[in-house]
Amino acid sequence: MSTVSGDKQTAVPQFFAGRRWLLPSAVLNELDPDADRAGRRPRRTARDWLVDFSCFVVAVTIGLIGADSLARNPHVSENLAHLDQLIGAVACGAVWLRRRWPLGLAVATVPVGLVSDTAGGACLIALFTLAVHRPFRYVAWLGGINIALIPLYYWMRPDVDLPYLASVVMTVLMVAVVVACGLVVRSKRQLMLSLRDRARRAETEARLRAEQAQRLAREAIAREMHDVLAHRLTLLSVHAGALEFRPDAPQEEVARAAGVIRESAHEALQDLREIIGVLRAGDQDDTGRPQPTLAALDALVAESREAGMKVVLDTRVTDPAVVPASVGRTAYRIAQEGLTNARKHAPGTEVTVSVEGAPGEGLTISVHNPAPDGEVAPVPGSGQGLIGLTERATLAGGRLEHGPEGDGGFGVRAWLPWG
Structure with a gap:
């Protein structure tokens, strides 16, 4: 389950092979253990740019809705409205930094969201990014702080269209949905990474099984060669020794011993062929000659x-x-x-x-x-x-x-x- 790009192998799931732009850069960085070597940050993919632009549009849209509500609020002066819009514009621009500093951006948007109506969208995007990129304990703390400040926010700046209680409940639900969506995205990424780890372990286990099978095959060859060839070679040694110590033996005995040596050498070669054949094809070799039995x-x-x-x-x-x-x-x-x-x-x-x-x-x-x-x-x-x-x-x-x-x-x- 991998794809090769140049001389570098990246463990990307097979479904996304050739479609790397469909994956977030953070996932690609996790899937490729060499991506962050020497401190190099992962480059944004086409999907990253699309998602970041969508988040920016959502933040600006919610900010414009907040600006319209701010303009209709008689309790807010014109100068305060201009300052609110300036803070909201800076917060929307900071959305492009959400991948690099998700925790810092989420912390910074807590006081910003308390004093600015137009920064509400940026605050929600920052909280969503924190849920995607950081463990649940950070999300629980900052999400809890945001929810705890919502009643205070609407007490300081009542909504002109909704009652106080309805405004608080709707905003709390919105924050909860945003956090839940972020946790779902994070869980899907964790699932993908766990599947990657399982695939790597499976490949490692398969390689170890192959190495073990090769080792067992080599041991089987060694056992068979010893059991089979030792018998033949011993016969060769006996008859060769007889010829060495009895050079004056009759011609018939010399010819007989030479014949036995030739026959034993032929049988040794045949037995060696049988060994290789058994390892390749079971109980018979390539010539169909059966293995010895009782x-x-x-x-x-x-x-x-x-x-x-x-x-x-x-x-x-x-x-x-x-x-x-x-x-x-x-x-x-x-x-x-x-x-x-x-x-x-x-x-x-x-x-x-x-x-x-x-x-x-x-x-x-x-x-x-x-x-x-x-x-x-x-x-x-x-x-x-x-x-x-x-x-x-x-x-x-x-x-x-x-x-x-x-x-x-x-x-x-x-x-x-x-x-």
């Missing part, structure tokens, strides 16, 4: 066995295909991360992968490896994989536990809801 666990174990691992798979799920896709995918990632960690930190050990569960009971998956024989060279790792799996299981409504076990080995055990 049914793909056999292929994962077979791949690890081809890399030289000893893996025992104990599946007690009658039909893995009926497991919900999100639950199966999470279980697959847990098994994948467990095999990757076992390959890194406990090479040569026999890893046991167990899966069991049924609808209504949940799905339980565990990966266990015993303590490795001898010393194992430290392998780079940050532990973010298990942290990401714990978060993934929690988001799925389940739980995950991991840590050393009684036989010196390491285990990962998770439970996932299966409704």
Whole structure:
């Protein structure tokens, strides 16, 4: 809800975009936080000039009516009438200063209105301007003073056309209506400014939500890349290390290891493509290749066995295909991360992968490896994989536990809801 003028953006409501002349300069100054920078006062808009001229005309018209009544009043001398008209003319001219000094003008018109008939219109305009531009406490004080002086005014200068009581009542009502109109205008401006503030808050909240969505997307990419690529890259590391430490291996083994390295690199690229595709299009990537589920666990174990691992798979799920896709995918990632960690930190050990569960009971998956024989060279790792799996299981409504076990080995055990 904004309009741009040059290099400067002004938060003007969309309805008034391109129609700034319809808004008072005071409202534009509030809507544009940079308008009063360096003490610069807002310029009057076309609407301001029209309203100010109308107020001046109203003040002069009421002053002329007062001058006519003054001329027919036998209790007022000619010289006093000329002085009254002079004071009224100055008061009408001061109406053009009402935007700059609304409070000062309203205070100055209190004694002026008491001694001059022709200044009555200027006094009403000043009181109206005060109600528009200043808080209610100022309006209450000065409006109350004006109303309290009305009986005194008509006692000093009785109206030639109306009785005393009628004159007092009509003038009090006129002052009350003028103040009420000013308060209504002020309330409308306050409403417009509050809508501006709500629009700005909505824009800020939308920007924060977008930033949060971007951050969550980056975290999702990091988790997926770690879970998926760590498995493939570990296979590459194992076979590359075998070629490095056995340069005299038979040609068949070298060719087989090179083939596994090539295939693992191809699969790593394919998995990376799947990650980006999932983030863009849900559960499938741009090529339509589905994400792994529990049914793909056999292929994962077979791949690890081809890399030289000893893996025992104990599946007690009658039909893995009926497991919900999100639950199966999470279980697959847990098994994948467990095999990757076992390959890194406990090479040569026999890893046991167990899966069991049924609808209504949940799905339980565990990966266990015993303590490795001898010393194992430290392998780079940050532990973010298990942290990401714990978060993934929690988001799925389940739980995950991991840590050393009684036989010196390491285990990962998770439970996932299966409704």
